Amino acid sequence: MSRTSSSRPVKNGNPPCSTAPSNILPRPRVRAGSNPRGALVRANKRSGSVRFCRSEQQPSGSIPGTVASGPSTNATTVPIPADHLSSRGSFALPNNAEGRKLTDLLELLADEFFEIAARTVKEAGEPSYRMDQLRRWLYERTPQAFSDMEGLPLSLRDHLAERFVLHPLDYDLDMLSEDGTRKFLWQREQGNDAGRIESVLIPEGDRVTYCISTQAGCPVKCTFCATGYGGFSGNLSTAEIIDQVVQIRMRTSLVPTNLVFMGMGEPLLNFDGLLRALSIMTDSRQLGFGSRRITVSTVGIPERIRQLSRAFPQVKLALSLHAVDQGLRDELVPLNLKYPLDEVLDAVREHCDVTGKKVTFEYVILPGVNDSADDAKAVASKVRGIPASINLIGFNPFDEAPYRKPALKSMLVFRDELDGSFAGEVTLRRSRGEDIQGACGQLSLKNRPAT
Ligand code: SF4
Numbered sequence: 011m012s013r014t015s016s017s018r019p020v021k022n023g024n025p026p027c028s029t030a031p032s033n034i035l036p037r038p039r040v041r042a043g044s045n046p047r048g049a050l051v052r053a054n055k056r057s058g059s060v061r062f063c064r065s066e067q068q069p070s071g072s073i074p075g076t077v078a079s080g081p082s083t084n085a086t087t088v089p090i091p092a093d094h095l096s097s098r099g100s101f102a103l104p105n106n107a108e109g110r111k112l113t114d115l116l117e118l119l120a121d122e123f124f125e126i127a128a129r130t131v132k133e134a135g136e137p138s139y140r141m142d143q144l145r146r147w148l149y150e151r152t153p154q155a156f157s158d159m160e161g162l163p164l165s166l167r168d169h170l171a172e173r174f175v176l177h178p179l180d181y182d183l184d185m186l187s188e189d190g191t192r193k194f195l196w197q198r199e200q201g202n203d204a205g206r207i208e209s210v211l212i213p214e215g216d217r218v219t220y221c222i223s224t225q226a227g228c229p230v231k232c233t234f235c236a237t238g239y240g241g242f243s244g245n246l247s248t249a250e251i252i253d254q255v256v257q258i259r260m261r262t263s264l265v266p267t268n269l270v271f272m273g274m275g276e277p278l279l280n281f282d283g284l285l286r287a288l289s290i291m292t293d294s295r296q297l298g299f300g301s302r303r304i305t306v307s308t309v310g311i312p313e314r315i316r317q318l319s320r321a322f323p324q325v326k327l328a329l330s331l332h333a334v335d336q337g338l339r340d341e342l343v344p345l346n347l348k349y350p351l352d353e354v355l356d357a358v359r360e361h362c363d364v365t366g367k368k369v370t371f372e373y374v375i376l377p378g379v380n381d382s383a384d385d386a387k388a389v390a391s392k393v394r395g396i397p398a399s400i401n402l403i404g405f406n407p408f409d410e411a412p413y414r415k416p417a418l419k420s421m422l423v424f425r426d427e428l429d430g431s432f433a434g435e436v437t438l439r440r441s442r443g444e445d446i447q448g449a450c451g452q453l454s455l456k457n458r459p460a461t
Pocket residue numbers: 228229230231232235236237238273274275276309330450
């Protein structure tokens with residue numbers, strides 16, 4: 011039986027417009043003027059208990075999954091922890107009515123799936139070819155429930171429903187923007203930590219991008235990010251990460267051309283879940299998605315950037331930069347206190363060396379905070395020599411944030427200033443889905459239950 015709630019409306023079909031205009035804005039050559047930096051809101055005035063400190067200090071709060079800080083490790087000696095691709099994670103398995111443990115099928119790596127599927131098919135007294143039928147249903151046809159798996163005997167469908175969970179996420183609602191962006195809100199199953207999570211579908215020309223979450227909320231608490239203001243209730247299981255892809259495809263019939271880990275949470279703080287999800291996404295026996303069309307976005311954890319480069323060298327890396335001044339980045343991205351930008355950039359350089367790929371720097375423009383001509387020159391100077399492109403995006407305001415929306419003219423000035431100093435490509439991205447709380451975390455923040 012599917013775990014998707016049957017009591018909630020399910021919006022199938024009606025794919026959103028897939029011909030949204032390019033998000034690359036025109037490039038008039040306007041030169042920058044001065045732009046004094048305004049007063050900043052201190053991160054330590056924020057609610058919540060997590061605090062970060064410099065690497066020689068101990069953090070005063072705990073962050074699940076945070077790696078110990080230490081000296082940079084040479085890229086040639088970074089081991090991939092042996093248990094990353096073998097552990098099943100620590101998520102709580104839900105029980106069925108008889109109290110029997112149910113297994114999330116989407117949690118399983120390919121070898122695990124075949125092992126369990128072979129045993130299950132044999133138990134049910136069915137021939138072994140049913141195993142491949144089940145595999146195709148699971149990864150290629152994405153049914154809503156086991157009962158939808160036509161071609162499998164009814165007795166086998168019942169047998170599966172008694173033992174496995176098909177969709178660990180309950181659909182809650184979705185919102186369609188006038189620009190075609192579609193945002194989904196999911197409710198996590200009981201048995202896991204409570205919390206709602208978001209995913210976003212972004213159609214743009216021939217591209218269909220799914221933006222996927224890895225955590226319920228986020229412990230990093232960046233001051234410009236709605237997710238950071240919504241609290242943190244835990245890492246997603248691998249099945250919950252994969253189910254976002256599966257259910258968006260099931261509900262929209264829009265096959266993704268790109269997958270980006272830019273939703274709620276810091277992916278490298280859910281490293282086991284991320285690595286397992288990448289394996290399931292890219293294994294040709296499972297989702298079979300091309301590694302080159304997957305992007306992992308991080309605020310920067312040096313050791314895990316190195317490990318990711320080794321484990322999935324074809325996967326693209328995006329670094330959320332937002333500032334290069336140590337003090338300012340400490341304010342905007344509190345994890346910078348534990349992992350200073352210089353150490354992060356060392357790991358990024360190694361990533362480029364190991365993978366032969368360039369990196370993308372993401373930079374949210376905060377008026378009066380990080381958008382002066384001096385800021386642009388400092389950014390270009392800091393990342394010089396790293397094969398990279400820079401994506402700029404204007405801050406998308408929400409009630410809790412202490413920043414205002416930047417004017418288009420000032421963003422273009424900043425872009426041109428940066429473009430004049432930086433050798434790589436600089437692109438000003440159009441903010442998507444503003445009418446549906448399109449920025450990461452805004453929808454769940456707005457729809458969270460009253461406490
Ligand atoms: S920007 Fe990313 S790391 Fe920072 S609070 Fe938001 S989700 Fe977390």
